Amino acid sequence: MKTSFLQNALRILLGSLMVMAGVGHLTTQREEFLAQVPAWLPNDAAFMDFVVLSSGIVEIALGLAMIFWVKNKIKAGIALAIFYILIFPGNISQYTNGIDAFGLDTDLKRLIRLFFQPVLVLWALWSTGALSFLLNRNKN
Template sequence: MKTNLLQKFLRILLGSLMTLAGIGHLTFQRQEFQAQVPRWLPDDPAFMDFVVLSSGIVEICLGLAMIFLWKQQIKVGITLAVFYILIFPGNISQYTNGINAFGLDTDQKRLIRLFFQPVLILWALWSTGALGYFLKSQK
């Protein structure tokens, strides 16, 4: 599905932000991201670090795919949207457990953050043309 210039720009921007976030998982924000590992998972520090590192690698791959795999952009957009759904329990855990990270140091800020996940899902789907593809296939 063909996308317009704004969609292309926002796809590349989202890909860049995902790549940066993935690098943050591996380096300068590693501890912050550990705060988002759901508390219902094992709390062994080595396991939590593994979750952060592996999700960081996935984020880098998805970010680069958003930028460079434009011929597969619908598939990449769907994959990224699914990834956002899969990591959402980490945001819920941060909220329900009152964990401070990324400047989210109040329940109100953590609650507001939850509403940004659907925005990211829609961003991934719209900017890659996946949303239009789904809507067109429903006709």
């Protein structure tokens, strides 16, 4: 599916942000990302670190797919959108448990952040042409 210059630019930007976030999981922001691990998961330090590290690797892979897997950008967009949905419980956990991280040090800031997850889902789908593909796939 053909996408516009703006869609391509925003796809590459989102992919780059994902790579940076993934690298953060593995390096300097590891402690911050621990705050995103849902409280209902096992409270074992090694397990929680595994969740942070593995999600960082997935973020890097999805980010690189968004940037370079142009031939299959719709699949990359759908995969990233699904990833955003899968990690949303971590954001809810951060809000409901009042965990400070990434400058989200009030309940209001943590609540506002929850509303940005659907924006990321739509960004991933729209910038790759996946949104049009999904909306039009049954119209024949």
